[in-house]
Structures are given as structure tokens and as C-alpha cells.
Amino acid sequence: MDDEQFVLWQSLLEDRTGMQLSSERKTFLETSLTMRMREIGTASYQEYYQRLMTGLAGEVEWLTLVDRITVQETCFFRHHSSYELVKKYCSDLITTAKEKQHIDIWSVGCSTGEEPYSLAMLLDNMLTENAAPHYFGITATDISLPALHKGRQAIYGARKLLLLDPELKARYFKKVDQNQYQVVPELRERVCFAQVNVRELDKAPMSDMDIIYCQNLLIYFRRWRQREIVSRLVERLAPGGMLVLGVGEVIEFEHPLVQRVQYENTLAFMRK
Template identity: 30%
Template sequence: MRVINITEKEFKKISHYIQANYGIQLKKEKQTLVTGRLYHVLTSNNFRNFTEYYDYLVSDPTGDAAGTLIEKITTNHTFFMREADHFHYFRDQVLPVLVETAKDKDLRIWSAGCSSGEEPYTLAMILDEFLGKEKKWWDTKILATDISNRVLDQAVKGEYPNEHLTSLPVHWRNNYFKKLNGEKSVLVDRIRNEVIYRKFNLMENVFPFKRKFHVIFCRNVMIYFNDETKLDLAGKFYHWTEPGGYLFVGHAESLNRDLCRYKYIIPAVYRKE
């Protein structure tokens, strides 16, 4: 097996490209990880070193090279009911307020960095159960975005290994999933159809939305960003949040309360007043 090592200069160029385009900060200790994850890309394209690969990356007009890079570098780890207290707060504290205040029975929720769909589908199940028979009068479609085509393809299918569903309430598993076989289950159409999946890079200068959101979930995404990038993204989220709306971030994340315009509510939950 051919060994291709990355020099410090090459790592700096690639990590700068990733941060400039995707916001992800790769510290020096990630140098070995980058080498390992990109090794197959280099060998399959017959690049002799990372400089040749970088030149190919920045000159590729199709964007395919950049797409492959982000698939290799990003970590898409999630599961049903991750940080479950957020979902309980959404159900018990946020939804009762929004149901009373939302105009035209239109609830707009965005799952940013949705990965393989567990988060937006959980929100869809909560909405279905909370609204009950009234749901037919509501527009509760959830926008779910991610930068990875691979996880978006998985999410659209709505198929999950049965052992991944054990954290869900039994009645949810019975009502919202159909067994495909002994190993996998698929979400029923009325839940799958509640989520609209789109590829989107949170580093875009302009967010292409027409209306603001009542709730934004962006959990365990900003953990990979530096403080400046986090603050800039929080500012964009704030602009696209309805007054009285909420932002949920991951428990390992926090926003600078002195610089951020959101009001801190509880750990990892913020509100636009």
C-alpha cells in the first residue's frame, strides 16, 4: 500500500479551504484524520501528493471534488431522541405557545444539519401527536437541510435499523413505523411527507427563504466552528427567526450571551424577543 503523507503546508491549505467554504475548523491534531479519510480519494485518482489533490479540488468546475471532500470530512453521527430534554421542552413549552400565536395555522420549523433524518422525523411525530385531529387544519411541514448528499439520501428513505428505534416510545414505533423485515423499519408516509429535505450550506452568504421560522434546531453543528463563524451564523439564524421564536443548539455548544441577540432560556435553548 502506497504511503502518502500530508505536509504541514498542505494541511493548512486544505483546512483553510474547508473553513472558508464550510465553516468547519480543523485543528492541527486532525492532520492524521484528514490523511486517512482522503487517502482513497488520492490513490483512486492517481495523485502523488496532497498538493496535486488540492490543485484539482480548487480548479474542479463541476463541484464534484468539493462534494466528495465534505462527505469524507464531516461526521454525521446522530440517533433518535438525542438530547431528549430538547424534544420534551419543544413539546411541553414551545408548542403550546406557538399553537396559540401562529398566524393562519402555519408553523415553520427548520432542522439545520439534519443528518440522516432522526431529528426532523422526531419533530414530525411530536407535532402529529400534539395536534391530533386538529393537525389536518395546520401546515406543519418541516424543512430539513444538510450539506451531505449521502445522509440526505438516507433521510428521504426514512428507513432505520430496528435497534435504532428502541429509544422511541412503544406507541410511536407501532403508529409511525412499518416493519420492512426483521432488521429494518420504515416511517409511514404521513410522517415522511411532513419533512422536506434540501441540500444547503450554512456558510452561504444569503439564505434563500421567503418566510421566517418559528423554531430552528441546529444542534451539534456549530461545535465544529470557531467563535467568529458561530456568531455570524447565530446572527443569520436570528434574522430568520420570527419574534418569539426559538433556537435550539447542542448541549456541547453555547452562544456568547454578550454578543448574541437571542435571549438565553435554558441550557442550549434561546429565544428571539
Template identity: 30%
Template sequence: MITITEKEFVKFAAYIEANYGIHLKKEKQSLINGRLQGVLIENGFKSFSEYYDFITSHNGGEAMTTFINKITTNHTFFMREAEHFTFLKENVLPVLAAHCRDKDLRIWSAACSSGEEPYTLAMIIDEFFGREKVWWDTKILATDISDKALTIARNGEYANDKVAALPALWRTNYFKKLDRESSIVVEKIKNEVIFRNFNLMEKVFPFKKKFHVIFCRNVMIYFDGPTKEQLVQKFYDMTEYGGYLFIGHSESLNKDTTQYKYVMPAVYRKE
């Protein structure tokens, strides 16, 4: 077994934070050791330093993709923090539907992981607009840095016990059972979500239009204070006036520095 030294961990932690915003505390050393162990052995690296030199000299490509997939945590599920979805349907969508110009509703699921969040948003929107949906452009942008998570998301196949958390009508209308173990999202909903690989640490967000709603939940808990505030400011700049930012319930924005206005726990608005 190859063991990561404290000095090597510091190098990896600094690289990860600089490039992906994830702040790894000292107690995560054993986690990194375990997650990368197989990669080192499989590729014949004799130490973590050797692997570090390899990935940092190959900026991009398959080696970096593998590294990102190993270090990121992609834990999510349907209807996570369900009150957000209720608030969106009952309070946000009615206002946006009445005021969006050109029937162009723009929603971004940042750090979408394996797709449960954006698909839930697509189902809510489809149900809300009903027959009027045909007149609207409501495609959802869903981004993540993990290609592994995005592959699962694009496929849209989930274990039946995960889908069971959804309303019965949604399970009937928006999923097709594959077998006793799994179901797949129907094409009608799949086509409403655009999945892209994107790093939230990019200095400039390259989107042409601002968003009415941004979901970035349970991600900033991994960032340090300055990184988090810089990201929130970029979100603010990409939010339409009257638009909303949804974050995780274990997260909060600094009221003294953010321009967003507090609405309810983990929900903020640009006024």
C-alpha cells in the same frame, strides 16, 4: 500510502473553514489523511496537493460532493438530547399553536444529518395536533451539506436498534418493519419533511419566510468564535419574534453579543 504533509493540511483546513465554517485543529490532520486516503488512491492522485488543486478547480459537481461527504461528521440518533423534544411539545407548541397566523408553523432542522432529528420533530407535531393536524401546514425544512446523509434521510430506513429508543406507540404508528434488521418511516411522516442540500456558510439565507423554531444542534462546536457569531446572527434574523433556537448541550451563545434570550440550557428565544 499517501501521507498528507503539514503544509497540505493547512491548505485543506483553510479551504474547509472558508467554505464550510468547520475549524480543523492540528490534531485532525491524521483524521483528514485517513478519510481522504481512499479517494486519492481510487482516482490516481499522487499527493494531497494534486487532489487539492483538482477539487478547488472543480467548484461543484461530483468531486466536491465526494469531498464534502468525506470531511463531514454525520453522527446522530433518535431522541438525542430528549429534554429538547419534551420542552418543544410541552412548552413551545402550545404557545405557537395559539398564536400562529394562518395555521402556518415553520420549523427548520439545520444540519439534519441522516434525518433522525426532523423525523422526530414530525412525529411530535403529528401527535400534538392529532385530528387538528389536517388544518395546519407544519412541514419541516431539513438541510445538510452532505448528500450522503441526505440520501439516508430521504430513504428513512433505520436499524431496529436505533428505532428502539422511541416510544412504543411511535414505533407502531410511524414505522413499518422491513425485516428483522430494519424499519422505515411511514409515508405520512416522510411527507412532512422537506430535505434540501444547504451550506450554513451561505452569506444570505434565501428563505422567504422566517421560522418559529430552528434546531441547529452539535454543529457550532466545529466553528470558531467569529463564524459561530455570524451564524447565530443569521439564525436570529430568520427567527420570528417569539420563536426559538435549539442548540447542542455542549454549545452556548455569547450572552454579551447575541440578541437571543436564554430560556434553559441550549434553548434560546427571540423576544
């Protein structure tokens, strides 16, 4: 792939998804494209590009390619400190807002479901331990339809569960074969998966969220678009709601509607 072709593919990805592919990831792009081209029998980058531009078949193929490029390796409870902050926030919310009976959470860039199910396990376990009569619901969104399908299936290999607390594993997973486990129905029904492109958050119906959890997503965008996305998410928070981001993903973000949450090794903002 020459530099001119790389710029063409960079522009296509950014125009359609908002994601910026740096020059350091040129090899990654070449590998992803080559593997897919080999699968469908396409001979050149230009031929594949034209295929993506052509009709309904091109639109379907684009979804497959986006899945290859954007879906990253993830795991349950990936950033411990952030989940501890969520637990503390929800505990305080239950204690101070006696009249509030429902907790609404949005997992942005949920990939194959590990993040929203981690949040669901945390909430369900905490509410059960405290005998709190609250209900919670989690909306999990991603741009990748194949990733969302995997999230709805909620079936994970044994390797994914290696670092999971044994009590949580026993309570929230059922073994389906020698090397795979599925999230129990009671927890799956608390998570609703939907396709959302973060470039089009103005079209997303979510509002008045108590928690918005968005990690390991913003690193793929230019700084100005990062701020645009975070500002859109802030607008979707309920008063007193909390936005949790990945540490270091956004530098010196300020917004008149939020203030920084002081909690060790986390990056979070609370709506005023």
C-alpha cells in the same frame, strides 16, 4: 501528511464550508482522505488536492469528500431535554395563539434526517393527542447532498431505532426488510430536504420560522463564525419564535432581538 499540507487542507475546508478543522483532528482528516484516495486511485495528497481544483469533475468529487468529513453519527431524539422544550413551546403556542394554524420548523445541519423526523414525530404525536387542527412543516437543510438523499429515502437500520419509544416506532416506521425500517409516507411528506451552506445563510429563503433547531453543528466553526451563524438564524425567526442550540456550543451569546429561554439542560433563545 506534513504540517504544510495539513494547513492547505484546513484552509480549503474552511474557505468552502466555514468549518474549522483543529490540529487534534489531523488523523481524522488523513484517514478520510486516504480512504477516498484509495477508492479513486489517487497516489498523493497533492494529487488529490489538484483533482479537487479541476473542472466539473473536481466539483463533484468535492461533494463526495465533504460528505465523508462532515456527516457524523446521529440518532433519533438525541438530546431529550431539547425535544421536551420544543414540545412545551408548541403546546403553549397552540394554546395561546388560537388564530395560528401552521407551525414552521427549520432543522439546520440535519445530516441524514434523524433530527427532522424526530421533530416531526414529536409534533404529529402531540397534535394528534390534543386533537389540535394545526398543520406543521419542517425544512431540513445540510451541506451534504448524499446525506440529504438518505434523509429523503428515510430508511434506517434497526440499530438506529433501538432507543426509540416502541409506540413511536410502531406508528411511524414500516419494516422494509430484515434489518431496515422506513419512515411512513404521512410523516415524510411533512419534511422538505434542501442543500444549504451555513456560510451562505443570507441566500437561504427561510423566514418567519416558529422554531429553528440547530445542534451539533456550531462546534465545527470558529467562535466568531459561530456568532455570525447564530445571528443569521435569529433574523429568520418569527416574533416569538425559538432558536434551540446544542448545550455549550455557543458561549455568552447576546443579541438585541432575543432573550434566553430558561429551561433545564438546554440552550435556547426566543425572539422578542
